[in-house]
Amino acid sequence: MCPGGACLGTISTRRALPRVRSKCLSSIDFMGQLQAAVKQAELLLFCSSLWPESLGIVIGIVYLVIAIVFQHFNFTSDSNWLVEYNAALASICFMLLLGFVDDVLDIPWRIKLVLPSFAALPLLMAYAGHTTIIIPKPLIPYVGVAVLDLGWIYKLYMGLLAVFCTNAINIHAGLNGLEVGQTVVISAAILIHNLMQIGASGDPEFQQAHAFSIYLVQPLLTTSLALLSFNWYPSSVFVGDTYTYFAGMAMAVVGILGHFSETLLLFFLPQVLNFLYSCPQLFKIIPCPRHRLPRFDPQTGLLTGTKDGTLVNLFLRLFGRCTEKSLCIRLLVFQALSCVLCFWLRYVLAGWYK
Numbered sequence: 001m002c003p004g005g006a007c008l009g010t011i012s013t014r015r016a017l018p019r020v021r022s023k024c025l026s027s028i029d030f031m032g033q034l035q036a037a038v039k040q041a042e043l044l045l046f047c048s049s050l051w052p053e054s055l056g057i058v059i060g061i062v063y064l065v066i067a068i069v070f071q072h073f074n075f076t077s078d079s080n081w082l083v084e085y086n087a088a089l090a091s092i093c094f095m096l097l098l099g100f101v102d103d104v105l106d107i108p109w110r111i112k113l114v115l116p117s118f119a120a121l122p123l124l125m126a127y128a129g130h131t132t133i134i135i136p137k138p139l140i141p142y143v144g145v146a147v148l149d150l151g152w153i154y155k156l157y158m159g160l161l162a163v164f165c166t167n168a169i170n171i172h173a174g175l176n177g178l179e180v181g182q183t184v185v186i187s188a189a190i191l192i193h194n195l196m197q198i199g200a201s202g203d204p205e206f207q208q209a210h211a212f213s214i215y216l217v218q219p220l221l222t223t224s225l226a227l228l229s230f231n232w233y234p235s236s237v238f239v240g241d242t243y244t245y246f247a248g249m250a251m252a253v254v255g256i257l258g259h260f261s262e263t264l265l266l267f268f269l270p271q272v273l274n275f276l277y278s279c280p281q282l283f284k285i286i287p288c289p290r291h292r293l294p295r296f297d298p299q300t301g302l303l304t305g306t307k308d309g310t311l312v313n314l315f316l317r318l319f320g321r322c323t324e325k326s327l328c329i330r331l332l333v334f335q336a337l338s339c340v341l342c343f344w345l346r347y348v349l350a351g352w353y354k
Helices: 003-026 030-040 056-074 082-105 115-119 121-126 137-143 152-171 178-200 204-231 240-257 261-267 269-282 311-319 324-349
Strands: 132-134 147-149 295-297 302-304
Touching: 003 056, 003 204, 056 082, 056 204, 056 240, 082 115, 082 121, 082 204, 082 240, 115 121, 115 152, 115 240, 121 152, 121 240, 152 178, 152 240, 152 261, 152 269, 178 204, 178 240, 178 261, 178 324, 204 240, 240 261, 261 269, 261 324, 269 311, 269 324, 311 324
Parallel strands: none
Antiparallel strands: 132 147, 295 302
């Protein structure tokens, strides 16, 4: 995707968000929102200004329009990649819709976990790439082959990856700017990784797979950057589950079709740790409240970690109380360091692991 198209996404998002926000505010009943916020404990701090939710729908629409129009400039009607490209957009669009439904209907967690499975179906059915994996060199003597064809198990793995990425962004949340910030960091890492792989390889098919990934991740990065300027503390908009589902599915699709799912999971290291730490509550081994947010002290303006199993609360318990903005910055720095670690591991293990 040309930089001009990506920049158009940034400009469109920055122009559309204030207009949609004003429309939302004009139709919100003040007392109704206040009562809902207090009853559901969804806000760490209630400000005098109202914060409309679900504005991730704006970013999703801008992203899809740019990605669809881009086809006209890059793909021909007989392109081998066109079917998978449209299937990827269908999965992203499907997840955007399901995220918006979740914001409206407040779907239970047990249902949320399986929603991405349905959204990933267009991609899985249209996928025509390889279903093989390269066995790590230290394991080849034990497996007996260097390349193993997994068949339908590979597609099952792709579906599970989509489920994980989508929900991972959704549960690592609760702070102004955290959901969008982690998406920006991971998307930037994915873009850098694709550029490095294209430059290091002379295989046209390999280069095309990473170029394909760039086509989808570039508008995600630019539209998310525009959204972050509105969602950063103190936020003027809420992105809702609409954005977290959309962003998670977009990055899952990018990793699947770019054939670097292992690297993608390393970029998602904080989300993996947050998921593992959350498992006892997510699977009802111990009680799980509807919202696992830290406690806010209105006297000091600081957050205190609770015993709920989230990385947000763990950081507060390990490093002490702090403001919401400071906590978000710490978590995003950890996200960036995890991506740097991924690049370092790929460099160190190159030639030995695979």
